[in-house]
Amino acid sequence: MIYTVTLNPSVDYIVEVEEFTLGGLNRMKRDMKLPGGKGINVSRVLKQLGVENTATGFLGGFTGEYIEQWLRQEMIASDFVHIADDTRINIKLKAGEETEINGAGPEISQPETASLLHKLDALKQGDVVILSGSTPPSLGGDFYSRLIAVCKQKGAEFVIDTTGQALKDALPMGPLLVKPNHHELAELFGAQISTRAEIITYGRKLLDAGARHVLVSMAGEGALFISEQGVYHAGAPAGQVKNSVGAGDSMIAGFVGTLSLTGDVLEAFRAGVASGSATAFSDDLADRQKIEQLRPLVVISQL
Ligand SMILES: Nc1ncnc2c1ncn2[C@@H]1O[C@H](COP(=O)(O)OP(=O)(O)O)[C@@H](O)[C@H]1O
Numbered sequence: 001m002i003y004t005v006t007l008n009p010s011v012d013y014i015v016e017v018e019e020f021t022l023g024g025l026n027r028m029k030r031d032m033k034l035p036g037g038k039g040i041n042v043s044r045v046l047k048q049l050g051v052e053n054t055a056t057g058f059l060g061g062f063t064g065e066y067i068e069q070w071l072r073q074e075m076i077a078s079d080f081v082h083i084a085d086d087t088r089i090n091i092k093l094k095a096g097e098e099t100e101i102n103g104a105g106p107e108i109s110q111p112e113t114a115s116l117l118h119k120l121d122a123l124k125q126g127d128v129v130i131l132s133g134s135t136p137p138s139l140g141g142d143f144y145s146r147l148i149a150v151c152k153q154k155g156a157e158f159v160i161d162t163t164g165q166a167l168k169d170a171l172p173m174g175p176l177l178v179k180p181n182h183h184e185l186a187e188l189f190g191a192q193i194s195t196r197a198e199i200i201t202y203g204r205k206l207l208d209a210g211a212r213h214v215l216v217s218m219a220g221e222g223a224l225f226i227s228e229q230g231v232y233h234a235g236a237p238a239g240q241v242k243n244s245v246g247a248g249d250s251m252i253a254g255f256v257g258t259l260s261l262t263g264d265v266l267e268a269f270r271a272g273v274a275s276g277s278a279t280a281f282s283d284d285l286a287d288r289q290k291i292e293q294l295r296p297l298v299v300i301s302q303l
């Protein structure tokens, strides 16, 4: 079974204005409220790919109910810890460019934390746990390490998509996949990265530190795949970008879902890029039809 863990889900409030005036009254041209948080996005795209999975993490309040109801409608299995505080709302402002304002996250109590750890007791050998997104501050900086320790103890594999120290700490534990975008990669190493060669150099450092597969996404420039097997580039298909929120999460879903179905890493890479681009070209996350349409258009070359 594949599990996604979203410690800090969100309702993504996508607001479109013709032109944004700071300090003035702006009227919305269009708005959408979508379930969000990285693991939840991964779960939704896995479901589109026909890969059954269970979404877990923390949900609370009216925002938490909104997300849970959405998952129910899409027939995605969910097993969240219900918290007393409200799940956050993240603002995605589209005014030509995309500007994001993400909340810090709700207060999580000690019993709520224990309850999530207890749920992970059910993990078993062969399971894959996708740990995605930020950690609400009340959980403390080492919470992912605690979850990874449980995964390892149960013989489950894990994928981690987060930033900073939490990602650094996870590498020696041997993640199946890490997927920074090129900005996150530069930030991780406190480096200036401007060329493809530099991305490969730093991407390889993630392999050396313990990751089994590394994807570095580069938005419209596609992605690099770095593993023991070699280094590959895939160009992103061309199309009209509608909303790139969740493109990275979709890429993880495409990669892990296809790897679980086929065992073929290059097919998984292709599906990852197709899924990321299919989301970038959609208002909401990618649907199956769009992913299938783009899959043959992804050109992979070995470097
Ligand atoms: N503008 C775009 N055009 C085409 N594909 C895109 C675009 N933006 C994102 N994608 C696809 O989604 C993948 C992940 O996007 P990226 O923006 O790098 O991730 P993140 O959302 O984590 O920052 C890219 O590798 C690419 O396949």
Ligand SMILES: O=P(O)(O)OC[C@H]1O[C@](O)(COP(=O)(O)O)[C@@H](O)[C@@H]1O
Binding pocket: 008, 010, 012, 035, 036, 037, 038, 039, 041, 090, 102, 132, 133, 134, 135, 244, 245, 246, 247, 248, 249, 250
């Ligand atoms: O947990 P974080 O890092 O604040 O990110 C949460 C945000 O990331 C998203 O999951 C989108 O992530 P990506 O665009 O990187 O795929 C949004 O749905 C959500 O608002």
